[in-house]
Amino acid sequence: LEMRKNVTEFILFGLTQDPEKQKFVFAIFLVFYTATVVGNLLIVVTIKTSPTLGSPMYFFFTYLSITDSCFSTTTAPKLTVDNLSHKNTISFDERMIQLFAMHFFGCMEILVLVLMAYDRFVAICKPLHYSVIMKQKVCAILILLAWVGSFLHSIAQVILILSVPFCGPNVIDHYFCDIPPLLRLGCMDTYVLNLLVVSNSGAICSLSFILLMISYSIILHSLRNHSAEGKHKALSTCSSHIIVVIMFFGPCIFIYTRPLTTFPLDKWCLYFISLELPLKNAMGKLWNDIHKVFSTVPEA
DSSP, X not given: OHHXXXXXXXXXXXXXOOHHHHHHHXXXXXXXXXXXXXXXXXXXXXXXXXXXXXXXXXXXXXHHHHHHHHHHHTTHHHHHHHHHHOOOEEEXXXXXXXXXXHHHHHXXXXXXXXXXXXXXXXXXXXGGGHHHHTOHHHHXXXXXXXXXXXXXXXXXXXXXXXXXXXXXXXXESSSSOOHHHHHTTOSSOOHHHHHHHIIIIIHHHHHHHHHHHHHHHHHHHHGXXXXXXXXXXXXXXXXXXXXXXXXHHHHHHHXXXXXXXXXXXXXXXXXXXXXXXXXXXXXXXXXXXXXXXXXXXXXX
16 A cells, blocks of 8 residues: 555556657557458367367467467457557556556566467377377467466465565656566566566566577478378477577577666567467467468378
């Protein structure tokens, strides 16, 4: 309660303070966000209505699409409205909700990417046991564990921020309330809290990225025993996954593994992974789904 008496709202600088550029940002974000949500919705509908897209890989694709849409929704609508109204403020409660949602869906995206890598590992390295290992019930349990893990990660971030008193500056050089810029405004020594951010968000990003790279290295190495057609199909799937992993984890690792330092580039990195990357993912996944539906070639 004391914290809320001291600072009741925060001022966000956004991506730019230039009125003309704000109109441009408004138009870009509106188009990108709409395309992202519509694209991912079409993916979900296509997967759910097509009998040829019932494999575990597309089950995880469904949740990745839902997560992408929710991840973009945590920041894009407010930034779009702010650039139109020129009122870049956020209340204490809105800040906490946005912080929780951003990290919840960001962590969920990471865990779903890990599950998709596991699915491809089983499909390519243990094809005879695939139907037994990746049963529908097992996939549902894995997704449930991902939701629980994301919740624990996000609630830990919220608790961390709630322990910081804000009694001075309330201007944030960002377009949403992320942890590193918030900690810079705290009226206390935040060195230990910064280390906790690195041990939480930074560790999740770094360890997941290493695990994914090891998994895909094993998968690619195992392809030497497959036929030329099998190699082509497996590589077409895995290569798109690897590109998404690198594009998503690169900015995350850059932002959340640097204690006590924030750069202006951080907000552009988060803009990329929260809006541009989900849109590119949606368009790529939608094209693959449509190709799969109308293709007569069976899946490897």
